[in-house]
Amino acid sequence: MVLRLECAPAGEDIPVGPQIIHGLHEPLMVSPSGFLILVGGAAEDSGTLEVIARAGETGCSAVVLKSYGADLTSAVSAARQAGIALCTVPDDMPWRHFDALVTAASGALEPAQDTYASVGLGDLFALANVIAYQVGGAVSIEDPRGHVLAHSSLPHQEIDEIRRSAILGRQTPHRPGNSAEYERVIRADGPVRFDIPADDHTDRLAMAVRAGSQLLGLVWVLDGSPALGDGAESALEEAAKVTALHLLRARTHRDPSRRHRAEALASLLDGEIGGRTAAGQLGLAQEAGTVVVAFAQSAPEETPGLAGARIVDLVNLYCEAWHPQALCVAAGATVYALLPVRNDAGAQQRVVKFAENVCDTVRRSTQVVLKAGIGARNDRLDRVPAGRRTADRVLRALAADGGRLEAATVEDVRSRVTLLEYLDRGASNADLGPGPVQRIIEHDESNDSAYGISLLAYLDAFGEAIPAAARLSIHENTLRYRIRRIQKLFGLDLDDPETRLVTWLQLSLHQLGRADVRPDGGVSAPTKRASSNA
Structure with a gap:
């Protein structure tokens, strides 16, 4: 027997997603329905029990490990508490052989997803399969340090020995010229092709994944069997844009404190909590100077949810660069950023530049055109709801302005704001x-x-x-x-x-x-x- 079921608290008839080869002390990515292959974990080790618990929190369906003759009582108990299945494989079976068996079985039983809309946000293994389908070759998604975050598993696409070692070790193996290749990909604006005359190393197509100027990772595609087609490079460019969204979203899921602060910001903007309560939850002083910036699309997005999620993640990225306590949250069709600001002569211009950079990055990354309404500076958190109302008025005035401005303060469009208020009053x-x-x-x-x-x-x-x-x-x-x-x-x-x-x-x-x-x-x-x- 290759796979032995030790417990299944949710029942045996549950969906199982792509396999994830996981080292004991590696960070665990969000993976809905993932099949976690735990390499190097001892059944009674506290680290193994912690991984099982975290696997349940990140959405995995099952964890697979080797018992090596140890008592599985603690591991089974941890799996039951996490609500996930626990399986074991024979101690003498190499992990690479088991991974190959699972890949072949899953590829034969389930049709491959072929559209990006079918991938849940943050599910990097499902994303890798879609990229492999769209581009035409086996795919790996890596972080900037060469750690393998996810890989495709389409059965008709072959991989070479370098890729196999990278998957098993969760790290691209070092070899002569490796650093130069990575540097070339990172410096390039688009896909880079590598023709490699080596028996164990297939030709490759690679591209850096960015959000604005920040490097998030790399996507590598094998050009072997089958060979890539003429449209592979343009398909990879599109894949890199989608991958940026998923990498940003995966990072957000690993930061629960940011989610809690976003919820507090939403309550503050709506006036549901006061400045004193918000100060403790946002990590700001009650008398902190802040500005609210409101972003909204000038036209409906073509893919519901996808572009909106990209906007939130990109605004969050710029917020992180602005100030450690800067934050954004989506409310309906509008994304609000709360920016701590100093009370100096150049503060307003810096906020305008921030808004223009966000609009420019979103337009280049998603082809979505944004408008940004900038509220007046508030010197107390109690005034943030009023700052939101001002930002909303400016945003509305920009929409009625015929597209002349991309981002504006209330002083830029005060006359148009006044006219709209007269219109609302219906005199x-x-x-x-x-x-x-x-x-x-x-x-x-x-x-x-x-x-x-x-x-x-x-x-x-x-x-x-x-x-x-x-x-x-x-x-x-x-x-x-x-x-x-x-x-x-x-x-x-x-x-x-x-x-x-x-x-x-x-x-x-x-x-x-x-x-x-x-x-x-x-x-x-x-x-x-x-x-x-x-």
Whole structure:
């Protein structure tokens, strides 16, 4: 018998994921339904019992070890408490042979996942299989020090002796030229191909995995049997982007204190806890100076959940670089960052640069366009909820701004924020009866004309026909004729300053209302483009 079941507290009919070859004192990655092969663990050793307990916490389904004739009572008890199965293999069976048997059996019984959306966040072994399917060769995912974090196990893809040794030892073996190869991959902007004329060493394709400028790891793909196709390099580039997300998420799962602090931040932003309580949970002084930055996508993400998760992880990465106590949390479609700041002249500009860097990194890494609303500086944690409301207002104003700014403070868009607040208040002058602006709007809607848009552009340009006409893509004489006609048809006296002010305000509020700017910063429908027809 190759595999002996010692206990199965959740029953024998449970899903089992990819095998994980784990050394006794190595960090344990999150692995939903993982099949943990514990190499070097003695059944009665306290370290073995601790690994069994942690395997249950990280989502593994089973742990496999060798008894070497020892009593398994403690190991079985630990497995029962962890809620996972415990199995043993014969003491004289080499681990590499057992790993090969499991790989062949799992490959024959279960179809390979072939899309990134099918992989749970942080499940690096399932991710390695999908990358292997997409790129076309056996894959290993390593950290920057060459430790093997995960590897693919598709049965039709062969591996060489170097890869086999790396999997069994969880570390790429040292050999001449190894350091130079790693350095070449780390310095490159894209995939790097290695043609290796050695019997035990197959050709390789490799690429560094980054989040912004930070190196997270490397992905290596064997170009042997079968050989890689023409699209392998572009497929590996896409794989590296997805791998960055999973490596970031795996790191977050290993930091429970950050999760607890994120929960406290969410409660503080909602006003559910006060500054004193938040200070203890966030590790900040109650009088700490902070700024809230709100990030939201300007368009819905194509892959639900995936881009949003990348945004949270990338913002967290920048928060870590900003300050040890900086933190972010997602609330609906918005990601909020709380940044400790000093009270000096350059603080605001540094926060703006932080927001711009996040937006730029997210755009390059995920092709998702973000807007960033920056709240005013708060000198007490009690004021953080007010800072969030300000950041939300700025974010909403950016969405209504037509894309001119990527990140802004309230001072950058104060007028637009004020207009949106007037729009929300819904001030009505219905008792006065319909005025010229209402009649212009009704005429445009009934006749598909562009009087309102033309007049607003003219007033925005302080009555200068040339820049206003350029904005509308019409000739200035056409605009001048249109303005004279508007005054005659609707009884507008544009020589009167109060009439110009009220007309501009009503048209601007109407334009914002047509854009349907939502509180989360999204825009449901664009405003109508001016027609060249009068």
